[in-house]
Amino acid sequence: MGAKIYHISYFLPSKTVTNQDLSVDFPDQNPEQIFKKTGVSKRTHTTPDVIGSDMAFLAAEKLFKESGKKKGEVGFLIFVSEGNDYIAPATGVILQDRLGLPTNICAIDIPLGCSGFTHSLGFAKMVIESGQADNVLLLFGDTPSFGSHPKDFALRSLFSDAGAAVWVEKSKSNAVGEFIYGTDGAGVKSLYVERSGFRNPIDKQWLENQEDVGGMPIGRMRMDGIEIFTFSLNVVPQLVANILAKNNLKMEEIDLFVFHQASNIILKSIQRKLRIPEEKMAYYLENFGNTVSMSIPIALSESAREGRIGEGSKVLLAGFGIGYSWSGTVIYF
């Protein structure tokens, strides 16, 4: 007995930020330069009235419609986000009620970003294989645009808001392989949201200092791009080697490598280091940007739509970033 991914749906907010739009806010950058630097043509940004859980809700409704799965079949709900409705209660609880899911289920939140998909898929596998539930609904919704300072080019040119829903169910085959996890909390300050919780909460001074940009009342995302880059180059090749070893596979047996869509230069550098052929790399940054924990489900969905994944495909998944936190596995189609 094992687990398998049955269906993926995603939701993108309607507001699109093009390189042309960015070049208006950053006059020293022209659209071609922005594309060359980031590999991103457009990003999606939400509005204050549509937050992470709203996009997760819309993705879930889409999933039920597309897959034919019934709400009453959900046995376990995990909501992955770094932008919850409230500090308490868990937003997964709110989503259980809003989606009309059974009340005899466990609904929890996992506050993770870049590694959120692979971590939560690992937990879904644990829940299913330990016999606690047959169907796990993974929901994702995040709004990195809310914490990005309007003058922060690196963040604004890279990140997108999105939502996703993934149905994981009990299966006769082991379609979700063995997992590798990693954590190094020494990397906290390389990517974090300053003044966003009980540690150094916002105060009058903070709001006044950022008055020109609306006060940034939920904090400000800070990213040290060079540190994130060196972390990725240091950890991901080893993560891939460990995933392959744990699943008794060789590099050449993998049909597609789906990494968290961190940034073009991070993916290119990892590809070069691991000598992955172009046709085996998933790049979906151009039209989506970095959608945090949704980037792998979106890339999987797009790869399937384009026919890059089919019966018998072996796909290596690796999520890595904020924390630092990383994880990965191989999924079998």
Place this chain on the structure above:
Amino acid sequence: MKIERLIEKLENEFEDLEKGLLNPNFNFREIEDWSSMHALVIIALIDSEYDVLLNGGDLKGAETVQDLFDMIQKKLS
């Protein structure tokens, strides 16, 4: 290990760079439109070519191509 090879690799990496501009004493931050993206390209190049991963602090301590070369040699020794 020769510095000429590092210069050649850097020239290949920065396609907009005029050939022959780089020399050991060249301050790489004087590359036109220098940005943090150039720093990432240098880190990735050195990582893939020499299997040496420089961090942000290492890069801050280097100014010239010779400094980069010395740093690689030191880390390899």
